[in-house]
């Protein structure tokens with residue numbers, strides 16, 4: 462992106478804009494080369510202007526939330542990364558005596574929502590406790606745990622299309638599948654609403670604590686990681702168990718290691734490169750295919766240049 466375009470982009474964003482920014486600072490696993498630009502719009506009108514500008518000058522872009530299911534390659538991202546974390550409002554609307562609609566901007570975090578619903582004795586989001594993503598990322602990934610997924614609780618999703626227009630789509634009109642919401646490239650989730658039920662605070666609190674405890678025992682939270690690397694084959698055979706059975710836990714390439722605690726996690730021991738992680742991913746895929754005849758698919762999103 463030349464200096465003139467950089468200046469134009471700078472001028473249209475009221476929030477932060479960083480140029481030549483290492484993406485390792487914006488991914489939970491801590492890898493990723495330099496992105497031409499990272500912008501933090503704070504309002505949907507601003508986002509709309511940015512998208513229009515990027516399309517006009519044919520600059521590739523990608524929306525991100527908390528970067529907790531994301532690997533950016535070492536060659537970085539030749540384009541603009543749009544962080545949605547600035548669009549983070551949360552509000553509650555009564556829906557009769559038993560239900561409340563929680564409306565959240567794409568940049569609100571699941572942890573804020575879990576905390577708020579716990580405080581207000583609202584049940585439905587407990588399964589998200591400990592998932593470190595944003596609302597936009599969680600809807601895009603149809604995040605799930607303990608037998609629940611985002612699609613079970615979501616009611617509407619606001620989608621910004623290329624023209625900058627926002628379409629409010631109802632769940633039934635959206636194509637949610639296991640760990641994905643099928644939306645066309647360039648479409649950005651700007652907000653979502655979740656239908657929650659009035660519950661009992663102690664029960665909600667107990668369930669959240671139980672989930673957080675299980676996560677602490679099972680997941681290698683002491684190291685930087687990107688959550689589950691692979692989708693579970695057929696949605697129900699745990700990829701981590703297959704990796705464990707094949708004796709792959711603990712294998713290390715560079716500073717990236719297949720976690721000894723959970724086979725479906727790759728951890729960054731300190732200075733891992735994206736190429737170390739991708740080499741481990743390829744090695745696991747080859748081994749699992751050879752030994753089990755299963756072609757694992759990554760859950761983690763891999764973007765950028767080699």
Ligand SMILES: Cc1cc2nc3c(=O)[nH]c(=O)nc-3n(C[C@H](O)[C@H](O)[C@H](O)COP(=O)(O)OP(=O)(O)OC[C@H]3O[C@@H](n4cnc5c(N)ncnc54)[C@H](O)[C@@H]3O)c2cc1C
Nearest residue numbers: 526527528529530594595597598599604605606650688762
């Ligand atoms: C310790 C740990 C535990 C985890 N546990 C779970 C779990 O139990 N279940 C689970 O499902 N996941 C889990 N994850 C993965 C991750 O937290 C979720 O997938 C989360 O929902 C991703 O949100 P994010 O904001 O970090 O998305 P990002 O990583 O920023 O983005 C993920 C993908 O979504 C796209 N995206 C992000 N925001 C938008 C938007 N507004 N519009 C359109 N596309 C967008 C990005 O382009 C990218 O392709 C875990 C991760 C970690 C690190």
